[in-house]
Amino acid sequence: xxxxxxxxxxxxxxxxxxxxxxxxxxxxxxxxxxxxxxxxxxxxxxxxxxxxxxxxxxxxxxxxxxxxxxxxxxxxxxxxxxxxxxxxxxxxxxxxxxxxxxxxxxxxxxxxxxxxxxxxxxxxxxxxxxxxxxxxxxxxxxxxxxxxxxxxxxxxxxxxxxxxxxxxxxxxxxxxxxxxxxxxxxxxxxxxxxxxxxxxxxxxxxxxxxxxxxxxxxxxxxxxxxxxxxxxxxxxxxxxxxxxxxxxxx
Ligand code: PGA
Numbered sequence: 545x546x547x548x549x550x551x552x553x554x555x556x557x558x559x560x561x562x563x564x565x566x567x568x569x570x571x572x573x574x575x576x577x578x579x580x581x582x583x584x585x586x587x588x589x590x591x592x593x594x595x596x597x598x599x600x601x602x603x604x605x606x607x608x609x610x611x612x613x614x615x616x617x618x619x620x621x622x623x624x625x626x627x628x629x630x631x632x633x634x635x636x637x638x639x640x641x642x643x644x645x646x647x648x649x650x651x652x653x654x655x656x657x658x659x660x661x662x663x664x665x666x667x668x669x670x671x672x673x674x675x676x677x678x679x680x681x682x683x684x685x686x687x688x689x690x691x692x693x694x695x696x697x698x699x700x701x702x703x704x705x706x707x708x709x710x711x712x713x714x715x716x717x718x719x720x721x722x723x724x725x726x727x728x729x730x731x732x733x734x735x736x737x738x739x740x741x742x743x744x745x746x747x748x749x750x751x752x753x754x755x756x757x758x759x760x761x762x763x764x765x766x767x768x769x770x771x772x773x774x775x776x777x778x779x780x781x782x783x784x785x786x787x788x789x790x791x792x793x794x
Pocket of ligand 1 (some may be wrong): 713777778
């Protein structure tokens with residue numbers, strides 16, 4: 545089964561308007577190879593400007609979060625329609641910082657995931673265990689429960705991406721080993737096959753995230769079930785992000 549790798553940059557709460565536009569322009573100028581899908585998720589307030597900066601390139605615009613309601617009295621929140629209006633094509637749900645820093649409960653993550661997929665966008669659903677869960681051999685159980693947040697009636701595998709991001713690897717400089725990543729990615733694919741079906745599971749891209757950088761990207765992405773990456777820190781510099789995109793090529 546050949547899957548087109550998807551490499552996405554999660555800029556988190558970084559950049560200024562000017563530096564966001566600069567970075568976006570450098571990435572667009574860097575050119576994305578045909579055999580890798582590339583995306584960037586800037587802060588909400590720069591989506592419009594970054595969207596304009598990558599216009600005409602094949603880079604997909606993404607959002608780091610969303611609210612599930614259509615509109616109304618939800619002070620501070622951003623709807624899917626607003627994101628679509630700005631050309632957003634993919635949205636992250638369940639990122640570990642939303643789960644563990646902003647204390648977003650699983651039920652809310654599930655509602656967001658259903659809304660994103662239901663709206664026809666690409667859903668990038670993040671899963672991953674904390675170090676104490678790994679040490680207690682609970683990695684598979686945690687990941688399984690986070691996969692259960694997904695709607696049960698998903699039909700289009702091209703619009704589902706799972707990002708496996710062990711919490712202990714995010715922003716720490718300590719990435720999962722190739723074998724640790726592959727083990728969990730294979731488990732995720734197995735679970736998707738059980739819940740949906742094997743054809744669907746075989747077509748879903750599973751990204752690795754957590755201290756991915758040019759030096760470790762190729763080894764991780766050469767694993768049979770690793771189909772790209774979700775990149776934080778290393779996505780803030782055009783050369784390191786483009787080097788990772790390049791490492792995703794077969
Ligand atoms: P990192 O972040 O690459 O800085 O570890 C990854 C992520 O949180 O998506």
